[in-house]
Amino acid sequence: MRIRIALAAGLMALGATAALAGAASSQLEAYQPDPALRTAPKTELESRVRRACAVVQARLQNTAETTLERPCGCYARATLRALDASELEAYRTTGYFNDSARAKALEALDSCKLPRPV
Template sequence: MGAVLLAGGISVLATLGAQAASGTSALPPPDPTAKNLTPYMIQLRAFDACLVTQSRLMGTTREAVHTPCSCYAKGTVAAMTKDEIQAFRDTGYFNDSAREKGLGFIDRCKLKRPI
């Protein structure tokens, strides 16, 4: 289960960066494992992806980015609307409006943008 969450989480941030740069034309296929995720489980995916991505971007350990990644994941998912949560369940990644919120929390939580 942890590997599934990590893999899905990585796709969240990877997709976030790729889509922010390219728009909606390069969307990956839907992730069927996201279908029944609770907001808390979506938060865990975002947190795991953040740890992997930010430790790499900042050249540091996952432990060093734990607090800012927690800030990012909690803030982003808490700010998502019911429609954004459902869109995540349908696809496995943030839609445009949730992505904008995520980028705002990346800035607010003092992380590096993955784009």
């Protein structure tokens, strides 16, 4: 269960925004973000978002994660570039995107031509 939430959180950071939005509050309360997020360079955050995107999108599209490297790279770059300082700090603290960051992540999914999670 924690892995699913962590992947979803990363994907929220990835656009799996809907995955976390649908998660029960008790699941979110049990989720503990990786402490390394607090000090990770932005390139590491982008890498985490890209990996989470590949996992979620591979499931959504029933395809191999390796086929999603380019579109998920697009998504990760676009999402992190769109976040303001407070949204980025919230992600570092919680391990998932807040509401305003989720909206930006969904826009990035659309612009990178990736399907939105249900």
